[in-house]
Amino acid sequence: MSLSHAYAPIPSADQGAALLNKALDLGITHFDTAALYGFGANERLLASAIGHRRADYVLASKCVLGEVNGKRGLDGRPEAIAASIDASLERLQTDHIDLMYLHRLDRNVPIEESVGALVRAKEAGKIGALGLSEMSAETVRRAHAVHPIAALQTEYSPMVRNPEVAVLETCRELGIAFVAFSPVARGLLADRIRSDAYGEGDLRSQFPRYSGDNLRHNLAIVDAFNALAAELGSTPAQLSLAWVLSRGAHVIAIPGTTSIAHLEEDVGATDVVLNDAAIARIDALFAPGAIRGARYSVAAQAQVGTELLPNEELASD
Template sequence: MQQRRLGQTGPLTSALGLGLMGMSDFYGSADEGESIATIHAALEAGVTLLDTGDFYGVGHNESLLGRALQQSSRREQAVVSLKFGALRDPSGGFIGYDNRPKSVKNFLAHSLQRLGLDHVDIYRPSRLDPEVPIEDTIGAIAELQQAGYVRHIGLSEVGVDTIRRAAATAPISDLQIEYSLLSRGIEDAILPTVRELGIGVTAYGVLSRGLITGDWRRPEAGEFDFRAISPRFQEGNVEHNLALAEALGAVAEARGITRAQAAIAWVAAQGQDIVPLVGARRRDRLRESLDALDVALSAEDLAAIERAVPKGAAAGGRYPAQQLAFMDSER
């Protein structure tokens, strides 16, 4: 397994990480047995970076990961990346963010219990809480780090000013943020800033929630799927975006790889300081993603991909407008 270090101060991890969110939330139902088998297959293949959040499935995702690690002989190699701060009500709705220092410590106490761990490797606020200075939140994580409950401090979906203020408070390992052929906004200011500061990037959404691969379906009645409200999947946008995916598919086919592999390899090729996260929920999808690590894109390949999916070509925002309004990374 190829490895990459997350920033100047972060851990050494596999060059590809596994995002667990879809095993519990946002993309319809998932088979729990297959989810655990996929986590085990990832660990067996040398994948070390496992990403979760305490609000994914309202704790279910952490419990799932905890069971998977307990059943694995490779649990010690796992680098657990954990997000916190998003608040949910009993119906599963989102009701804001809480990044107050006392809440940070309370959230971690519950997370460690669900995970069955005595520490997490990377702890990060899922979004900026506009009512709490980032210095206060990062300071609280630094106290947990000094006490041995956290190994490294990360950020998620924040902009340049917040990144600089956080990094001035404590060493930051990495910024987790959406980055893909269809979401390249970080290239303008955020990516240069984290590189200046020696902060790595864990890139989620590299397959644009299945849009790039075409591996999605409209949800059944009563089934929640984030894509039902995502602008890029709405009528008028989705047809345009699927055409981009088809163009990428032609490039990938000529190269003898799949669309997913082309998209993952493209993100990985943007720098050794970037670790793509894939949200595989099944072992066959995981294997396809892992094979992308063996794809070395040439300058000609990268140019062909750029022509097929030019920067800014996607139709529709990456989140609904009301969610983007609260995202510090979009300011």
């Protein structure tokens, strides 16, 4: 995502291509894009940068959330999903996408109808596995009853624990891969954020926990987390990723970056082994209520179906 969308500054296409090819060289085999990212620009980048290595990786993309009349919007109608998949195939310059997610829940359309559109695309050979993103355990079960769901993607890190309410266990029970996005908390748990002086258009400026007094409070917790990482002989990003990967055999982490150095650092997380005492110390740092500020803006939260934590703080207009 960060190669084309959300975080400032956006790297050049050449820089993005170099990073994607380096990721393949390092053994990364799962690439996650979406129609939303740069309104198609990220899919086109993957095609131009690593399309020639298509046999070397699993390709995942997303529909439903994307460009609607020139703006970010939801459309979970079956005909819209079919059109979105065809557009993604064209941008990706391929005839098959290995994993296709419903990016968000369109509450105006029954989930069964949206999943049905994915089933028809699978039957046509356009997609392989079916996925969901930022949806509740109840929605996962309804979708899974229509067709087996292969992957559920949602935000998960030591400081974002919503999946522990229900979906993490639901995925384990149903044999669904749990895919953790933002596993280093949009850079906060990678020691990449020290102030809210973000570049123009950076999505984090819209999320309450990443700015103002909330950020200043949260950075004190981050400092303690950074110190623990140093004590354990890892970087903060590696510690956060190792914690995510410790949550179950069905858990996959998909960190994003624009930096080859940070990419190499992230890959190093696979060498970090955490014992129960270290995990307990991390959990204590991020005890319920420790982090201040809502996870999303009002507009973004309205498009999320994931369960809320008890007494979770939400943004207000």
